[in-house]
Amino acid sequence: MSPIPASHPPADRASFGEILREVLKHVVMVALLLLFLCPLLWLLLTAFKPYAELFNSPPSVLPVNGTLANFTEGWTVxxxxxxxxxxxxxxxxxxxxxxxxxxxxxxxxxxxxxxxxxxxxxxxxxxxxxxxxxxxxxxxxxxxxxxxxxxxxxxxxxxxxxxxxxxxxxxxxxxxxxxxxxxxxxxxxxxxxxxxxxxxxxxxxxxxxxxxxxxxxxxxxxxxxxxxxxxxxxxxxxxxxxxxxxxxxxxxxxxxxxxxxxxxxxxxxxxxxxxxxxxxxxxxxxx
Amino acid sequence: MSTSAATPNAVRSSRSASQKRQQAQEKRATLILLAPALLFLFLLSIWPVAYLLYASFTSYQLAIPIPTEWVGLGNFESIVTNPRFWSSLSITLVFALIAVPLQILVGLGLALLLNGYSRGREIYTSLFLIPMMLAPIVVGFSWNLFLNPIYGPLNSVLRGVGISPPAWASSPEWALPTLVLVDIWQWTPFVMIVLLAGLRSIPPRVFEAAKVDGSNRMQTFIHIVLPMLVPYMTVAFVLRFIDSFKVFDIIYILTRGGPGTSTQNLAYYTYDLGFGRFEFGAAGALSIIQLILLTFGTMAILALVKRRDKAPASAAPAATPRLAEGSAA
The missing domain is CATH 1.10.3720.10 (MetI-like)
Known part of the structure; x- marks a missing residue:
């Protein structure tokens, strides 16, 4: 998280700790991105849900009976x-x-x-x-x-x-x-x-x-x-x-x-x- | 150039004559190149303003067959004395003054975070940029679905952890913060990319020097990075501030200016006057008022920015050579 551009000397012998830190860094970033893009991802998942599943409360995250009908119908309407x-x-x-x-x-x-x-x-x-x-x-x-x-x-x-x-x-x-x-x-x-x-x-x-x-x-x-x-x-x-x-x-x-x-x-x-x-x-x- | 002329004088005069001819030709070429675009822009900015002025000084009402009358400044008077004008102006300003600083803050955080990644920085950056590429209409209804009280995911999650969720866009207190939240979501990436460009422009030897002088990370950030980012933050602030007066689409989708008039900014108020109630005279006057406000506002902001740029400790060393080159052309 440093403002300083990370300078990478050719890693001749990366220690286990360094690798772990690097992996952790990317895990944090991917989690942050998922959180940030949540509203859009939800829309994406919704596009594959059949009509009957749209108004479930509480909603299911993944479409249970995934369908592509929304795309073909959406095109015609x-x-x-x-x-x-x-x-x-x-x-x-x-x-x-x-x-x-x-x-x-x-x-x-x-x-x-x-x-x-x-x-x-x-x-x-x-x-x-x-x-x-x-x-x-x-x-x-x-x-x-x-x-x-x-x-x-x-x-x-x-x-x-x-x-x-x-x-x-x-x-x-x-x-x-x-x-x-x-x-x-x-x-x-x-x-x-x-x-x-x-x-x-x-x-x-x-x-x-x-x-x-x-x-x-x-x-x-x-x-x-x-x-x-x-x-x-x-x-x-x-x-x-x-x-x-x-x-x-x-x-x-x-x-x-x-x-x-x-x-x-x-x-x-x-x-x-x-x-x-x-x-x-x-x-x-x-x- | 003629080579038969033997005396140096003749050479000089023929050279200057051909130079003059060339200059005239260049001038004509410049005009030919510029004219179509400038004419187009000029006509399309003057023409609607002429109509606006005409409408704003008359009692023009679409769909009502009463004769149009000259009312002088009547429309302007009725706008300025209407509390709805002042409330929409203050909503516009409050929106900008809350949303833009938060965008700068979050954008700075994201830029610093991304700058720490040597591997994968580009792909992460482009993923963060997604919201600002989306049509605001799509952003609006994504959030409408996301915040839906019955089948939206966020409220379910909030209830799951024991927080009773607010009514978001349909409650008078939460409607404006909801719009601010959506605007921050969509436009923080823009601030982030500007600040990232700023961070990347700082030469690594600056950090090496700071390190040699024994400055720690926090000191380097406060005394070196932040000052060097100020011009970038200023640009981001000015652009976002001006853009926040344009916010319309997400209001149209999420709140339609309501509940009541709690999210009616200047743009939505103008739209409502013109195309909700067809009061074109009043809407025209309001447009002219906005035009005047914005012209002066923009000029004031730019004057402030320019004065700051003139300070000797300017962080743009490239300015001098490039300006010189430009004016020599």
Whole structure:
């Protein structure tokens, strides 16, 4: 538990006591993690319980007659539509974010000082709680007939994620040595070639990080979807919420849809952890 | 560049001319690169605010076919004189001022703990990060199930060890602490990862030097580690504080602002005014008020942070070279 980074000299002769301590350390950590993730694990277990077992009191921890029916039923009662709509809205808005954001990020990274007025103004858009503009968007969408359309929600999610995408990408591009561009310029490449053939391949990991984050935020967003769409577009969080509020919740199906909704994200999270730490270090190191 | 020009003067002038041309070209390129994104962001932030302003100065009510009238500052007056506004403002602030410091404290503990693991640290860290990747809606109903009074597991366990469990989200005293608990569960991982990045950034030779000078673990922690983490804690605090004004989803799922109005923060109050009662004028005014509060709040916080950063004992030695490089571009 020391704050000091454990330095491990090559253990030539680890004593029995040291091994025991090491094992104990990991046992403590696994126990702590199980405790911490308890609410989510409970949801996971519930997803495999048949309806009859859902309302037992006191509840049984493991499903007695495990079933996969919740997943198939959950898909047909709204989970499938939710996943489909969320995929459409999240992926298209992310694509637009990257197309709009990458050139802007490059311009910011190379031609403006870091944390200057412009970068700050762009980033500060992200600090605004969504509840503040949502009423304005609602009135605007009624006027432009964008209410309850995919186009409308895609525009909103692009607006929501673009500032973050620009900021992340410009921080990333700043880390690329300028010598690549200078070499290309000396070879006589015009600026757009330099951009497409030199910078884009070099910043692929940054584009991936920004893209995944933007996907996750759009995938998880609820308030805009709640207010700006009706019966036509039903994203996953909205499907889950309506499911929950208008009927006696069938926790098994809810759990199944919920687990299906977060599963892909959890697989990504291992990769995300490294790049997240890296982008925080970049940001903080530059202050 | 022309090589036929023999005199040095001619070379110089043609060089500067081509440089000027190149500069103009670069400027145009910058504009072309920035314009689409900036135009998009500008339009989408100005347009809704225009509608908000329009709504907030009129008696606009959706679904009621009375003619819309100009009411001046009437909506703002009715918001500011309404005790519900002040109670939702104080609930928002209380929520932030309880949840965020606890997140920093628990996050610091977790970061220190994880930093002590050389083997398995990455996998443990990514497992701790799970809650913050989840949709808040999913977090909300996981906890709703987890805390269910009849078939939820936590109450059974509490009863098992002889504690009579509270009514959690449905009791007026426990509803807000329940939401705080859920927010801490979801967002402590964020603080943890920021502080972990801070811990990893401390060079090992700092600890070696401290050890040579005879400082023990506690002293090293208080006099070296903690001060070096302060900038990271500040960033985590500011980001979490601003984000806690956005809390809406878990309230929607767990309490719907109730019981009564005991968990109605500014976000939920605005939603309720606009889409519960369709009083768009009042809701618009409330949105504008929040916009103003937040703008000044954020500016004040950032000014404070900046002043601290200017202190000579800043823990960011990398700042100077990078700023210099940036402004030379």
């Amino acid at each position: 709204g989970g499938g539509k939710g996943i489909g709509d969320s995929l459409i809205v999240a992926s298209l808005s992310t694509a637009i974010c990257l197309v709009l954001g990458f050139p802007a990020a490059y311009a910011l990274a190379r031609r403006f000082p870091p944390h200057g007025q412009l970068s700050f103004t762009i980033l500060s858009l992200r600090m605004m709680p969504p509840i503040v503009p949502v009423i304005g968007f609602y009135l605007l969408f009624q006027e432009l007939s964008l209410f309850d359309t995919y186009t409308g929600l895609i525009i909103i999610y692009t607006f929501m994620n673009l500032p973050l995408v620009i900021w992340l990408l410009s921080e990333f591009i700043r880390q690329i040595p300028k010598s690549y561009e200078e070499a290309a310029r000396i070879d006589g490449a015009p600026w757009y070639r330099l951009f497409w053939d030199v910078l884009l391949p070099l910043s692929a990991p940054g584009v991936l990080t920004a893209g995944i984050l933007s996907m996750i935020f759009a995938w998880n967003e609820f308030l805009f979807a709640l207010v700006l769409t009706g019966e036509n577009v039903i994203t996953l969080p909205k499907a889950l919420a309506s499911f929950f509020l208008f009927q006696q919740p069938n926790w098994g199906q809810l759990g199944a849809i919920g687990i299906a909704a977060v599963g892909p994200l959890l697989i990504i999270s291992y990769y995300m952890q490294r790049s997240l730490i890296r982008s925080f270090s970049i940001e903080l190191g530059g202050r």
